[in-house]
Amino acid sequence: MWKNEKKAGVVIKMDDKIVLKAENLEKTFGAGKKAVKAVDGVSFAVREKEIFALLGPNGAGKTTTVKMLLNLVSPDKGSIQIFGEDMPKVQKEVMKEIGTLLEGSRNLYWHMTVRENVYYFANLRGKSAREVKDDMEMWAERLRIQDKLEEEVGKLSRGMQQKAAIICALATKPKLLILDELLLGLDIITRFEVEKLVKELKEISTLIISSHDLRFIEKVSDRILIINKGKVVAEGTASELRHKISYAKYRFTLRKNEESRYLEELKSIRGVEISFYEGNIDTDILELTFEKPELIYDVFDIFRKFSVIPVEIDNLGEPFEEIFKSFVEGGENK
């Protein structure tokens, strides 16, 4: 449907089915001196059955973007297409296929029980209580809230409210899930369960998620859009983002059977730097930084030539937090 196009460094291929496409979204709150440009020219496309993450510091514009996708905030500029339909036209039909989580419990009715909330929201999406009952009970069990289904949402703990809101989003088996602040208030055990759960949901749905838990985002996301001050600063898989910021770095433990003569040849490879070396009698420990990952072949050629055997190789890549910080602090597109 869409032609080959390049957006923020990512090529969308013809055969990728695009579920959602946002172009040049802009939103300013307030006017005059108090005006806040919350979203400033954000574009992205989400492919079918991928987990697409919105990442950014507080106030970056993630929630405002999500609200525009759901027509809860109207954009000043830009366009949105979901399932190939222009939004907000035909909004009602499209919305039936979308499961949403908006800053946790705020979209639930506090005087209704968890079960009533799930049935109510399912109903809005054209599904009867009978159709969603089994799924609701299954998710409730997995999120360990099965004994709270008959309790009023307003009386539940913050984390339990979040679980209830997640179940409301999932119960109708929507084709698209938009889950803002997915892990908000959840304990560590539940976070692990949610991690498993989103990977399973990917089999049947497309997911747009946001969270401040970078370890979680790095682990589950197929693609990540980093937003800062309303603008896209990076887009790509976690490993693409990593390689844009830092060189590949590995630690080798090497078994050698003669002097470390191979070192001289290693030093002559352009684009490979020895950042650490410790020579022992029959093993060497070596840390190498690669400007391009494929330079590792040249290194292996030299190891072979000198009969040096790598007995252990460790990836010394920077933690994702550092990558994220560097994009946000760097400010512009790298």
Ligand SMILES: Nc1ncnc2c1ncn2[C@@H]1O[C@H](COP(=O)(O)OP(=O)(O)OP(=O)(O)O)[C@@H](O)[C@H]1O
């Ligand atoms: N209804 C509103 N009225 C005025 N300003 C708003 C409104 N909603 C959001 N903003 C402002 O827009 C900017 C972006 O906010 P937004 O909630 O989209 O950020 P976010 O990325 O979701 O942040 P967080 O990680 O804290 O949830 C912020 O400066 C915020 O104060």
Ligand SMILES: [Mg+2]
């Ligand atoms: Mg937010």
